[in-house]
Structure formats: structure tokens, C-alpha cells
Amino acid sequence: MPTIAYFGPQGTFTEQAARSLARGEHLVPADTIPAAMRAVRAGAADAACVPIENSVEGPVAATLDGLAEDGPLVAVTEALLAVHFSVLTREDAGEIRTVASHPHALAQVRHWLEANLPGAEPVATASTAAAAVAVQQGQYDAAVTAPVAVEHYPLRVLATGVADVADARTRFLLLRKPGTLPEPSGHDRTSVVAAAAHSTGSLAGLLTELAVRGINLLRLDARPLKENFGYYRFFIDFEGHIAEPRVGDAVAALRRRCNNVRFLGSHPRADGAPSAVEPGTGNDDFTDAADWVDAVRRGERA
Amino acid sequence: MPTIAYFGPQGTFTEQAARSLARGEHLVPADTIPAAMRAVRAGAADAACVPIENSVEGPVAATLDGLAEDGPLVAVTEALLAVHFSVLTREDAGEIRTVASHPHALAQVRHWLEANLPGAEPVATASTAAAAVAVQQGQYDAAVTAPVAVEHYPLRVLATGVADVADARTRFLLLRKPGTLPEPSGHDRTSVVAAAAHSTGSLAGLLTELAVRGINLLRLDARPLKENFGYYRFFIDFEGHIAEPRVGDAVAALRRRCNNVRFLGSHPRADGAPSAVEPGTGNDDFTDAADWVDAVRRGERA
Known part of the structure; x- marks a missing residue:
């Protein structure tokens, strides 16, 4: 297995x-x-x-x-x-005086705690699961956890679907x-990481390679290079699958322009949103244009 | 005051x-x-x-x-x-069995703890300062804190300059x-946040407005819009001061192109690195070119 x-x-x-x-x-x-x-x-x-x-x-x-x-x-x-949390307690829990979780989880349910457990003191733990363990051991009274936690720790579910931001x-x-890559689905995400040359306009150049091929950007994150604060590598997600002519063409252009490009995957998007294709930038357009150039080179067309 | x-x-x-x-x-x-x-x-x-x-x-x-x-x-x-931490204990501390701090701080000193306090159990607190309070109150044996913490909490400094990544x-x-804005210094950072139109190439267009004016990008962060996962606003930092002709010109172009641009400041960079200026994109070049266009419009030059 x-x-x-x-x-x-x-x-x-x-x-x-x-x-x-x-x-x-x-x-x-x-x-x-x-x-x-x-x-x-x-x-x-x-x-x-x-x-x-x-x-x-x-x-x-x-x-x-x-x-x-x-x-x-x-x-x-x-x-x-x-990101909907559950709040877990012991079966024999009395008044809830302490609520444990990872600081990020506590921050995301602060309003709920103020409204529903106003007297309880928030206590930081190293993870949401560590909070469940601490409640099980009697250290704290309640834990803010992922829903799946209750399958590992025999605790009572006090509340589910807890979140201050409803659609986090x-x-x-x-x-x-x-x-082997997953097959193209028509609603794919392709991801790369590129260390752009440190010169004016280098990132604009990379993104323009996508834009001129009608490829929609999905996200872009700059991460500082640890050894050199102020220098970044760019994580770029865009629509489409590297098996498609338009996407392969764009990824090849990024490869040409960068010191260093790494392919991080082409796979279906969980939200199922289909890729946008603008006029003149479809896969057929790319294939037809390449065929035409080949024919011109052979002297068959002009 | x-x-x-x-x-x-x-x-x-x-x-x-x-x-x-x-x-x-x-x-x-x-x-x-x-x-x-x-x-x-x-x-x-x-x-x-x-x-x-x-x-x-x-x-x-x-x-x-x-x-x-x-x-x-x-x-x-x-x-x-x-980001260099101090490790604080009580004056009367014996063997150190527990070390408290915010989970992010504990993560940044893990190797140091393994080498120097191998038997001590890491314990999460809501902040580095909360760890100092907990040590003062006898709850834990040592705290990983900012250097300034010792000025508020009368603890003994066990170690300073603690960091796994030396130049974090x-x-x-x-x-x-x-x-009133700070005066231009020649080594400034200008910051804006822009919600780019959700269309192919919109971010490439924004960055190209900077690139064609020879303005070097300092950083770029995409933040998801809470109400709409998959849509982002872009935080863009670049060299120069909005009082400079070249930078004012670029910021006006961003304003034209975006639904929404907010100016977040022009101020000297802490690292003192001077702005790069490429041929034809200096402030004098911008002023001279604008003067020439004015003269052409008046029929004085051609």
C-alpha cells in the first residue's frame, strides 16, 4: 500500500x-x-x-x-x-476556564470565544492536536481543533463549524x-518557481511572457532568498497544463529568461474553474501558427 | 509628547x-x-x-x-x-526542564536548543513576552525572548544572540x-497597494509601467481578498520617492490602470541602498522630455 x-x-x-x-x-x-x-x-x-x-x-x-x-x-x-474548527472538551468537563489551541487557530475564533465562552482564558499550544491531547490529560478544559481530531482523541464535541471568517x-x-503527469482536464493549474535576474523589469518580463500568450495568472508569491535579504524567488501559478501547446510555449520562454526555473506541477484545480482563453491564444491557434511557419520554411506557403 | x-x-x-x-x-x-x-x-x-x-x-x-x-x-x-533571541531564566533557576516561547520563535532556535539545552521540553506561549512572564511566575524554567524583554522582567540572561539562521x-x-512626506533621500522606498483588474495580463501591465520607466521593483506580495478566494490585491514596493518626476509618472500610470490604488508611503530605506537609474530614465530625462513636449506644443521646437 x-x-x-x-x-x-x-x-x-x-x-x-x-x-x-x-x-x-x-x-x-x-x-x-x-x-x-x-x-x-x-x-x-x-x-x-x-x-x-x-x-x-x-x-x-x-x-x-x-x-x-x-x-x-x-x-x-x-x-x-x-477552515472550520471544532471545540472539544472532556466528557466530565464542568465549567470551561481555559481554551487551548495553536495561536493562529485562537486568533481565528476569537470572536466566537468572546461570544460563547466569555470567561475562558485562551492558552497557546504547539498545534491544534496538542491542545486536544492537553485537554484529554486534564491540563486544560477545552481545545480548538480540526474536525478530524475527535477521531483520534475520545473527547466530547462542544461545537463544530466554528470560524470568525466564515469562508476561510x-x-x-x-x-x-x-x-507521469496527470492528464489535462481543462481546469488545470501549472506552477513554477523562478529566480528572476536581479535587473529592472525582470519580473515584468516573466509575467508578460504569460500575458502575451493569453495565460491567466492564478497567484504570485515572492519569497526572500535566505542568504540575501532583498532578493526574491517568485512562485508563479497560472491556468492551463504544460501538455498544452500554449502553456508549454510560455514555460519555455520563462526557462529562457531565468537563471533558474523549476516546474512544480500541472494538475486539476480543486475549485474546478475552467481556464480562460482569449482570441488568438487557444491551443489550436498555437498549433496552426506553428504548422504555417513549418510550411513557409518548406516553401509550400507564404 | x-x-x-x-x-x-x-x-x-x-x-x-x-x-x-x-x-x-x-x-x-x-x-x-x-x-x-x-x-x-x-x-x-x-x-x-x-x-x-x-x-x-x-x-x-x-x-x-x-x-x-x-x-x-x-x-x-x-x-x-x-532576529537574535535571548534566553532568560530566574535567578534561582536549577536544571532547565522546560523552555517557553511563541511557536515561531521556538522554530527559529530549535537547533540551538538541541545543542545547548538538549533535555528541555519546548512549550508554546502566545508571545515571546508571555514566555518571560510565565518564567517569572515559576511556570516554566526558561524563555526565548527579544533582547529588550530583560528590561521589563527581572530575569537572568542565560544566552544572547541566539538564532539558527544567523542573518534572519x-x-x-x-x-x-x-x-507631510519625508524628504527624498536618494535611497527611498515607495509602496502602493493595487487591486488589479481581474483580466489576463493586468499584473504584467502594472509591473511594465515601472519597468519602462527604469524603476527597480523591491518587493511584491499578493494577498487574497477575504471575500473572494482566488482574487488578490498586490502590495508593490519599488525604488524612489513619489516627489521624483520618474516615480510620480509611474504612480500616475498605476492609478490609471487600476480600480483602486492606495499610496502607502515614500521614505528612506533602512539598508541605505541607493536607487538604480538606467540611461534615459533619470529625473532629468523626464523633466527634459516634458519641457521639450511643452516647447513643441508652443510651436517653439520640433
């Missing part, structure tokens, strides 16, 4: 994402995001499930850095999870070593 | 930055980044000191969002601080309501 390493511990949103992306496979928690990636690179796992982007917090720095460094990994599928979402990737 | 609200509590890196940016002024901690900004908007404080970017973690989401929403605030100066740095801004 294939083994999937996920950013643990058990009972977090990433486990929940791994279950949806790798149904029935053997799931193993890793201590950190880099550790989950290392497991795949070392062959100890077949794939890794990690968060990439949250609609409130933004990009997940450790995932971006991990994709750019060491051996290449490629995303083959993605999941989009609503996190996107997760399933990463593998380079191999 | 002017009052400066900073993202607290007392004893964190932001207090340290506020001390360096607003020497001798009255510093008041705020509970959150939005609360520090609200204090300025409401007139309760003259300025706010908040973190904007860390070389390891990336941009500070709460600061970016706070700059784009509600009443406008403008950065007037910046500080760049090395955080940049902080001092924000005010719009008013």
Missing part, C-alpha cells in the same frame, strides 16, 4: 486533507513540512500532503521554500478545505517525485 | 523597533496589529509601529491587510532588526495618517 507522509501531528487539518487526497492509503504523520518532503525524496513515502496557501494567513512559507530547495517534487493534485479556506498539495 | 502605539506586549521585537524609530516618545503597547493601526486612525496615537516583513517567515499578513482596509495610513520610516531579519514600519 502506498505511504503518504503528511504534516502532522494526527488530528490536524492536513491529516483531513491527506484523507481526502489519498483515500485508503497509508497515512504517516511527519513532524514538520520539510520532514514530510524529505520522506518522499528519501523514498520512505510515495507522496507528501502539505498546506500551500490559506485565505487569511496567505502562503505557507515552509512549503514554498521546501519546493524550491533540494531535490524536485511535483504537485499532482490539490484539496481546498474550509486552506489549499493543500499532494507532492510526488517527478514522474 | 507624541504617543506611539506598537504591536505588543512589552518586551517584544516590535517594542525594540519602536524604540529605535521613535526615540524618547511615549510608547504604548497594543494587543494586536489592527489595534495599533486603529489607535492612529482614531487619534489616540500619533503613529503605529508594526512588523511588515521577516526574511524567514515572509510578509506579515495582518499588517498588509490593515494597510489596505479602513482609513489610509502612510509609512514615514522603517527599521531593520536582526525583520523590517518594521512607523505609520502615520497622511500628511
